[in-house]
Ligand SMILES: Nc1ncnc2c1ncn2[C@@H]1O[C@H](COP(=O)(O)OP(=O)(O)OP(=O)(O)O)[C@@H](O)[C@H]1O
């Protein structure tokens with residue numbers, strides 16, 4: 001069974017010219033290019049020559065004894081000089097059109113399937129010389145070269161279509177990816193919000209817990225004082241001994257001391273809590289030179305450092321001008337330096353505290369505060385930024401210092417903070433903050 005091939009108009013136009021010239025050279029009324037289909041054969045191109053009985057797109061049934069059928073079946077040249085003188089050909093269908101001589105060759109598609117034929121027909125007896133036969137073969141080869149071109153074009157078109165399909169599929173999966181990313185972003189924001197809320201809840205619980213001790217103690221002392229005053233008032237009415245009066249005054253004095261201490265501690269705690277809630281209004285953005293700011297910070301803790309006897313090194317790589325929130329940075333660095341002074345050298349030995357800053361390629365600034373003290377045990381490393389985590393409970397530590405550092409760095413400075421430490425090899429806190437803070441820092 002034959003498969004009918006599709007031919008584009010460009011090639012049809014070109015072959016029309018070829019067929020016209022061919023009919024002229026052969027001096028015949030009909031030069032044809034035939035295309036075969038599953039059940040019939042059709043005139044694909046018919047030469048524009050006088051006396052040509054064939055019209056383009058005219059079809060003929062197969063298995064009717066056509067000259068072309070033999071060419072296609074044998075896949076070789078057929079030359080019938082005079083059909084009426086040939087027993088085999090005298091009744092073939094083209095004789096009815098008075099086409100009694102035939103010269104034709106098969107046209108083969110690049111996959112070697114038969115496309116059809118190219119042939120010349122005449123109404124008189126023709127015995128073609130070899131050079132005509134050769135010419136017909138050359139024309140056949142030229143047309144078969146066009147077949148190969150057509151097939152390549154077809155392949156290009158279909159691979160282009162494949163590419164378009166792949167592109168379409170890609171943009172669909174791109175869209176899906178984007179949607180998934182958006183969803184993840186939303187989930188992340190929700191998680192962050194939830195985390196903040198739970199951190200806030202912990203903080204409130206912690207605040208209540210911490211304040212409970214000094215206020216509870218204060219209340220106890222105040223009520224004792226009140227009951228003592230009642231007793232002395234009654235005794236005054238009936239007469240009070242000198243000893244009782246002295247005891248009372250001593251008790252009031254002691255009670256007042258404890259009250260002062262409790263209230264002082266409560267005030268201190270409230271002060272630290274205020275730092276935790278990074279106060280928007282206290283943030284003032286401006287340009288500042290990092291080296292100068294370091295100098296100011298060290299001046300603030302100058303006395304403490306001198307008393308401790310530790311060596312403090314300050315190293316800023318080049319000039320770094322920041323456009324950010326110096327108040328927040330100062331607070332964070334002060335807490336880190338204080339921690340090094342308080343925690344790193346508990347046995348009174350002298351060590352080194354190194355504060356360094358350098359600019360990174362992505363316009364971030366890396367600031368580190370490192371000491372060579374006792375370090376932080378592995379188990380505590382993950383907890384040090386938690387509010388109220390302290391190893392100096394009852395010795396003046398509230399465990400809020402590093403939480404304040406974390407809040408200031410992430411919220412006001414829009415950066416991040418990391419801690420590295422190995423026991424007895426010191427601790428190093430590294431801040432990574434944008435040199436130029438983003439337009440509006442996210443609210444605390
Ligand atoms: N440089 C350091 N060397 C060793 N341990 C440290 C250092 N810095 C912090 N720590 C540990 O981390 C804990 C938490 O520090 P943080 O500053 O939050 O609280 P604190 O210093 O104990 O109390 P606060 O700062 O509120 O007075 C400290 O108790 C200490 O155990």
Ligand SMILES: [Mg+2]
Pocket residue numbers: 335338339400401402
């Ligand atoms: Mg601290």
